[in-house]
Amino acid sequence: MQLLEERILKDGQILGDNILKVDSFLTHQVDYKLMKAIGQVFADAYKEANITKVVTIEASGIAPAVYAAEALDVPMIFAKKHKNITMTEGILTTEVYSFTKQVTSTVSIAGKFLEKDDKVLIVDDFLANGQAAKGLIEIIEQAGAQVEGVGIVIEKSFQDGRRLLEDMKVKVTSLARIARFKDGKPVFARADA
Ligand code: 5GP
Secondary structure, eight states, rough: HHHHHHHHHOOOEEEEHHHHHTTTSSSSSSSSHHHHHHHHHHHHHTTTTTTTTEEETTTTTTHHHHHHHHTTTTTTEEBSOOOTTOOOOSSEEEEOOOOTTOEEEEEEEGGGGTTTEEEEEEEEEEEEHHHHHHHHHHHHHHHHHHEEEEEEEEEEEEEEHHHHHHHTTTOOEEEEEEEEETTTTEEEOOOOO
16 A cells, blocks of 8 residues: 555654554554545455454554444454453453563453354554464454454564464455565565555
């Protein structure tokens, strides 16, 4: 996605060997116009899949996911990373190791929001080693629902996430694919949409 790649080049900052900071438009401050365009690209990529729910994980997946849900005209559900006393029954959970925070957390969705005949599009901000997406797939499968694909805003193709998901026979659609970082700038591979 041209607009997204241009924005990453303009505003992204590389931290250490493998982290891209995009807090001015995606992970902290949100550019809703860009998110709306991203949501539409995801919706177009899955328009034949009869998606019934969009699922993401808090917090930074929520902005692109809600616009994908709007464009598909379906509900968006975000998995919660912290136990919540209002979540009392029928909770679907899994453990997810966070790439950026380097901690394992229990991630959960109330079972009442996912049904056996749901066709789910997972959306997340980044794909690194694939642990967040894998955790969401496990939760959706616990509900007996079908994962139709994983939509990623920024994939770091030099990490193992895509391989992990494709080995699970899950379709991955990434709007920007970073092949490597070179001279303090991301170098893009061809995006999926
Ligand atoms: P994974 O589970 O694929 O290893 O990592 C994906 C999650 O880690 C995303 O939900 C995102 O929050 C975070 N993440 C991974 N890599 C980056 C990165 O380079 N920058 C930022 N801001 N977040 C990242």
